[in-house]
Amino acid sequence: MTLRSLLVALDATPANTARTRIAQALAQAFDAHLIGLAPVTSQAVQSFQTAAAMDGYVAGAATALLGRAEDLAQQFHLQCRDAGLASFEAVADREPSPDTLARHAQAADLLVMGQPDPSLPNYRQALKDLEDLLLTSARPVLLIPYTHLDPLHVRRVVVAWDGSRESVRAMTDALPLLRRATHVTLVHWRADPADVSAQPALASLRQWLAFQGVEATVRDEVTALAVGDALLNAASDLGADLIVMGAYGHARWAERLFGGVSRTLLQSMTVPVLMAH
Missing domain, CATH: 3.40.50.620 (HUPs)
Structure with missing residues (x-):
């Protein structure tokens, strides 16, 4: 039993960079394929739905949300290329997390996620999303504390x-x-x-x-x-x-x-x- 495919959740939080580096290091250590998934967050969906309902720009809101996810995926792709990973891919998904994370995780051995940061305005929603994911994911979840900036050591x-x-x-x-x-x-x-x-x-x-x-x-x-x-x-x-x-x-x-x-x-x-x- 080993790790051959890893999935890391991408987001726009300050902890994203450290989490991505940990996932890249794990992929290199296990010679595994690494997937970076940028889903639309539930909080973002709610915010944009409210704005869209007021202004009538539903299509524009959906495009903006997907654009954010695509930017994160592109950044991840460049980081993996620069890190010299042998096998990787970046995916932007228009469906909100945690459903899309649980679905994509079925094709991975491990899902790497971040602990919600209580200082961020969407903390309660992020915590609920994470709880939902833990209950529905068919794969194990490796949670990285939002304060954890060092490489992952497993000693x-x-x-x-x-x-x-x-x-x-x-x-x-x-x-x-x-x-x-x-x-x-x-x-x-x-x-x-x-x-x-x-x-x-x-x-x-x-x-x-x-x-x-x-x-x-x-x-x-x-x-x-x-x-x-x-x-x-x-x-x-x-x-x-x-x-x-x-x-x-x-x-x-x-x-x-x-x-x-x-x-x-x-x-x-x-x-x-x-x-x-």
Whole structure:
């Protein structure tokens, strides 16, 4: 199992350049084909629809939106050419994200996205779009923090396991990256010090990872913190370059009402996170 085709989402945010460079570096490392996709954002669609309704310029608004996406795609094409990538393409799509991202991601092994920036005016819509994408994407999503400007290093990885299908899916999808890491830590959190029921499963997962060429250290942690906060603390304590986790193991309405690991990481991630639903 390796990465042969990567898809990176292009946008007009300040973090786009760093995200694009990370995707290019991954494509070079895995000798993979890289697709840069510039969709029309939901926020832009809403803004232009409002303006078009007022002024009656529906066709002009649609053309302007597509023109923005085409500019981003052209910039990406030139960047890939200058970086010397062997195989790449740039696509501008008139359909709004996240639907078009999920559709194009079906033909890729990994989708590279950016964490929404809370300082930007369309933050709430961008966060909703990302949540929708995570729930509908058939492929894993690598999220890059909007503050992350450095290259992606995959030396120390924290893999969060909670017994869910989503966490095992993420672990499996991350294998190409885990095999390149020097330290992999498989972590489970529990509130009850006496509850050691997860330890046999953790031992089996450690053996399965070894069969896949990944040597992992197992930690069964007792914590009074919310799991999302415990995960962020563990990533900091271990000097992690990457977090691997399942996305939305519970219903999204429950996460929104009561909080959850996925929402905590989407809003507060400090290192890149690979998620799979």
